[in-house]
Amino acid sequence: MSHAVSRLRAQRLARAVKPFVARGSRALRCPGCRVIPAYCLCAWRPTVAAKSAVCLLMYDVEPLKPTNTGWLIADVIEETHAFGWSRTEVDAGLPALLNDPQWQPYIVFPGEFVAPERVVTEVKLEHGKRPLFVLLDATWSEARKMFRKSPYLDHLPVLSLESEQISRYRLRRSKRDDHFCTAEVAALCLELANDQAAGSVLDAYLDVFTAHYLGAKHLLPINLEDESHAYLKAFI
Structure with a gap:
């Protein structure tokens, strides 16, 4: 099934000057989940x-990485949009989305790096609007660059997450445990917006993806009866 991230991946591949080579790229991968x-x-x-x-505002080759968790968000959340980031060019669809009156957008970023007057820690909606969470899908250093060099985001309130949760993501490890992967950030945002079921499902789906990906990498058996698989059974 095609979604915003898979379409962005296809667009990025189409304009690639040379093939993108990911770790384990010699292995045949399922086009739907990027696992063998x-x-x-x-x-x-x-x-x-x-x-x-x-x-999702995605940095350069991020849509091409098989470990990218923005893909998981698009799998779970039907209303997921994805745009490639460039310092000099902006997809016309992005400002159109941010200015659409049906949405109340928040840029999600640590408040310690932002002017205090822009920072919020709760999702409060105006009447009739729905939350739109803008996530910078990139490494931490790339995300800081994107935040600084995207003036079209400067008018948005900055949602700063204050969770004490330790990151569970094991595929690309940050040097800091409080740096969440993109799917973890999305799940926390969904919980703040009272979309608890969607947040819990996304959390479980991330765990299932991680188990299958690492199982494939190390040729290990998958426990299909573990807590995360059992939880997802009610949603498939």
Whole structure:
């Protein structure tokens, strides 16, 4: 099934000057979940309703990485938008989305790096509007660059997450445990917006993806009866 991230990936591949070579790239991967077929998790893709939406602003080759978790967000949250980031060019669809009156956008970023008057820690909606969470899908150093060099985001309130949760993501480890992967950030945002079911499903789906990906990498058996798989059964 095509979604915003898979379409962005196809666009990025189409304009690539040379092939993108990811770790383990010699292995044949399922086009739906980016894991080798023997460990495919497409059958575990959940369906859950959410009133919130997500806008992924993705740094250069991020859509091409098989470990990218923005893909998981688009799998779970139907109203997911994805745009490639460039310092000099802006997709016309991005400001149009941010200015659409049905949405109340928040740029998600640590408040310690932002002017205090822009920072919020709660999701408060005007009447009739739905939350739109703008996530910078990149490494931490890339995300800081994107935040500084994207003036079209300067008018948005900055949602600063204050969770004490320790990151569980094990595929690309940050040097700091409080740096969440993109799917973890999205799940926390959904919980703040009272989309608890969607947030919990996304959390479980991230755990299932991680188990299948690492299982494929190390040729280990997958426990299909563990807590995360069991939780997703009600949503597939």
